[in-house]
Amino acid sequence: MTNTAMALQQFFGSFGIPAYGKNNVPYTMDDNGEERRVSMPYITYEIVNPQPFARAMFHAWVWYRGTSYVPVCAKCDEIEAALHDGGVCINTPSGAVYIMMDDGTPFAQEQPDPDINVRVMYLTMILHADTY
Secondary structure, eight states: HHHHHHHHHHHHTTTTSSSEETOOOOOETTTTSSSSESSSSSSEEEEOSSSEEEEEEEEEEEEEEEEOOOHHHHHHHHHHHHTTTTTTTEEETTTTEEEOOOTTOOEEEEEOSSTTTTTEEEEEEEEEEEOO
């Protein structure tokens, strides 16, 4: 599982904005001493670990602060472009992890956020683990 988690961090961390596990977004203290999540933009992703040589569907979210969809959609386009032509292969000490799009599911969909100044896109992908 460690190798898969490291491969996911390597992939999602390669797009020029911070990337965190879905439930691991750090907090900072604001001027009033209250905890707040780190500044957007960032990517969050599920850490999945299918059985060796198996596939699993997983998700990531691209978060931007603002009222325009242009920046968040541009980042999704960048991630999608990296997955064209069969996906990406990330070598690990115990094999490789492949990330690809799922032909039967939309790659990116809007996910509403209660904060009207936050734009979130929900990404659906497939992870294939050739690890042992």
